[in-house]
Amino acid sequence: MIKKYTIFLSFISVVLAQISMSDINKLSNSQLDLIKKELKSKEVPISDSSASIDIDPVVPGSVTIKSPSSVSTTYFGYNYFKRDINFFDNVPTPPDFKLGPGDEIILSLWGETNSRENFVINKEGLIYYENIGFINLSNKNLKEAELVLVEELSRIYSTLKDKENQTELMLELGKLKSINVYFSGQIETPGIHLIHPFSDIFLAIVQAGGVKQEGSLRQVQLIRNNKVISTVDFYSFFTDG
Structure with missing residues (x-):
């Protein structure tokens, strides 16, 4: 069971600052008990909204700091995929774009x-x-x-x-037919997505919602006809271009 202790160090410091060591040595036990009793009656409770220090007796010496606000961890690179794409209509046709059914x-x-x-x-x-x-x-x-x-x-x-x-x-x-791309693994929305034909692998993942933080950005595979066409390390792409 966790016990919570009220901290009143600041009050003790003020009291002791007013009494010299020689004066303390002259005090009798009854006088010391009286001072302790007075200090105890003037403890300042800590409000629930502030951080508290918990000491767990099961693990001697362990200290846990609790804060009312939770802090979420954001890993580098994953937010790059969280964006809207609306510029394809204004993009010139890539010279290597191949015509196909539906175009x-x-x-x-x-x-x-x-x-x-x-x-x-x-x-x-x-x-x-x-x-x-x-x-x-x-x-x-x-x-x-x-x-x-x-x-x-x-x-x-x-x-x-x-x-x-x-x-x-x-x-x-003129109008282009979207292509069907199947996404699997640690993707936000796995399954088949209609992807704009001008998309590269980065823009395709953006249109599928991005990568979960559980997934690695160092090994993203493009597979066609059951063969790995390429493996992309996005960290290298983000840092080196």
């Missing part, structure tokens, strides 16, 4: 021929262009897809390859 592209022609059309890549990675047929754009970046379209559309628009009377072609991204 919308905007095809513009100007010069000798002028047109602007939207296409959605189907499940097989194809778009259908009238008078030409299906064109495969799967797993190609925008620059590669433009070269394919120039080659295919030049069959009906010869000026695409005519340097004197030229028709220009430009390809842009």
